[in-house]
Amino acid sequence: MGLKQNLHKLKEKYQGKKMAPAFNALHTFLYTPNEVTHGGTHIKAADDLKRTMNTVIMALIPCLIFGMFNAGYQHYRALGEIQATHGFLSASFWTLDNFMVGFWNILPLVIVSYGVGLAVEFIFAVIKGHEVEEGYLVTGMLVPLIVPVDIPLWMLAIAVIFGVIIGKEVFGGTGMNILNPALTIRAFLFFAYPTWMSGDKVWVHGAVARDQAIAAGQNLDAISGETILGAFAQKDSIIYSTWDMFWGLIPGSVGETSKFLIIIGGLFLIFTKIGSWRIMLSTVIGALSMGLIFNSIVDAGIITESSKFYGLMSVPFWQHLIIGSILFGAVYMATDPVTASQTNRGKWIYGFLIGFMSIMIRVFNPAYPEGVFLAILLMNVFAPTIDHYVIQANIKKRMKRLKVKTA
């Protein structure tokens, strides 16, 4: 194998040089290294961090592909060029036209996300002399999936730089961060450029451009596509069926709409033992609990139709799961092992509170039509506290054992 030997020679050439981490990152992408064990166990299991991250990416790919079709579908539907369709296998959804619109608009998001993010990672690795860690492989795939399709690329680039540096590198890189980097990026976009992250214009490709054209004096019909949560907040009628929401034929961030594919991805992550089923399940339970509480408040007549909270509170509790991004958050975001609780019991509490808070923020704060990313970031901050108390229980048990003995 010529390539293998040539790369090996290059590796030795770069050894100890400043660029070594950058070279090694590319080299180990092609070949798992020839490192052998020293001291400790002489054999090691097959999994490494690259494989782990790669598994998550595989679980995300269906959401990305679906997002591309959906972007085109929402675009043409808003323009009135195609009729609304229903069902996951609908022929007028899976068309090449739809796909190409999504492809040409979402691929740049992916490229910018990976290009900018990995560039920052490489720079930090070279400056600090550590290896390029794999955490960004997943973050870079998550970011395009949680933003609106028309987000300007320069905004995304700035947000990615912010998120990788402030969200991760200042803490010491992958494994050390407190906040989920992908959500840090989204939070930055949300608070820095709110007009591009919410409202009824940003979720459909072309809507903003159309608005600008109208403002410039052209005689065109405005197009819009608000999310279901936006419609609730505006007290508009919901034009999508429950099945539309489940299959994902609705406006929303790129990859969050298809609950069906998210569930498939979640099951895949649970099966491969890469994602924590405890967190996924408890988040869902938490969301359902909050939904039930709201439902019973409405049933008890405490909140009436005149209240601005009535709409979302009266949504059947289970429907909260297929509205918005709660499932996407539960499967791909809350389960980030670094920022989640690290103890098994802690994971139950952490997940439950995420689900609970997400629905609470969703209902009570129409200014932010979706609360999932805020709830996860909030619980990221509290995860170490949860772990602390879980571990204290173990410590107390040990202390008690000692006291029983000495008493």
Next chain:
Amino acid sequence: MSNDIRIKKGLDIKLKGEAEKTIETAVVSNFYSIRPEDFHGIIPKLIAKEGAKLKAGETVFYNKDNEDMKFVSPVAGEVVEVERGARRRIMSIKIQANKTQDAVDHGKFDLESSDAEKIKAHLLASGCWPFIKQRPYDVIAKPNNTPKGIFISGYASAPLAADLDFTLTGKEAELQAAVTALGKLTDGDVHVSVGKNSSSPLTSLNGVKTHRVSGPHPSGNVGTLINKVDPINKGEIVWTVNAQDLIIIGELLLTGKFNPERIVALAGSAVEKPRYFKTKMCSEVATIIYDKGIAKENHVRVISGNVLTGREVKPDGFLGYYSNLITIIPEGDDYELFGWNKPVFDKVSTTRALTFSWLQPNKKYALDTNTNGEHRAFVVTGNYEEVFPLDIYPMQILKACMYQDLDEMEALGMYEVAPEDFALTEFICISKQPHQKIIREGLDLMIKEIG
């Protein structure tokens, strides 16, 4: 009395090359080497300088902190080389064996009428004391302590481990003498674990508490036994002895002679005919590994001990003081194209991330020494707990050791653990962290700061 212990969390790593149950007598080794490195934390004070003539069982060096604790020569011969490392630390003491063997005779020991002090003095003087280790800290026991219990594991669950039921056969008298003596050294009991359906000679001992253990590795680790029977609290001490070392202690008590003979398994996927050998501790591994073992030019790793906790030795190196196993596996210093994302069928994994060892739970693997990935910060959580049966948070205690927080290490259960308890978590670690080293350094820090 028998108590069952069932372990659920753990992992049996099934490897090719299990030793066949036949015993051959190994070629007699010309040289023997004692490595102070085997006795963690002991600073040796050398008595037998280069050129000294020794009988078998005669003191080579003693413990600088406790002059009574002798370390003795396994054979009669002449000290030919004292290898020293940095700051003149003694690395090894090489002894050339005489043609005719003679041994120091301590005389038959009268167990009946002896008290703890007499037994201790006898074991210390005869070189048998180093077989007794203590927890906390996993070091050689301090003779002036009285442990709350003594634990012996007679069930070897580690990959390719020598089957103790087989190697202890016929040694009932020695084992009984040893445990009777040990029983007098503790206020509590002598706890012995055996496999669930074992017919080990250990099951017929008097004066011990027998525990039948089952379940995946580390069910046979003595640390697991202690944790399930009587966990160590702060201020408490337990002692542990390897089952095969009981024979040497027992024989000393019965005959007065230190007999370093031991049955050693030769195992591993690189070995042509894995089997058992009768040899002596500290002998050259070359006397064992080449006869229907490995070819000279093979690119392999020779390990004194098992693949999880053993020490790498050169093919011209020596068997360790405590080990009853030589494992030989292929070295893995080669690159693998797209090794991180392609499906894996020939390696062990606890996940199912395109790794397929879960499909064939009984398949035996020929693993090599490749790390299968690079060293990373801790990222994945929850996977260590699946293979770690102790009631301790493994990742948290590892991190506490890394940032050297003594209070936290103590609170999380550092007194209960030894590096070998973290061998499985190290094996499955996705971030390829050196868990055993981290724990060892943590324990050493505690010895230094707390004592």
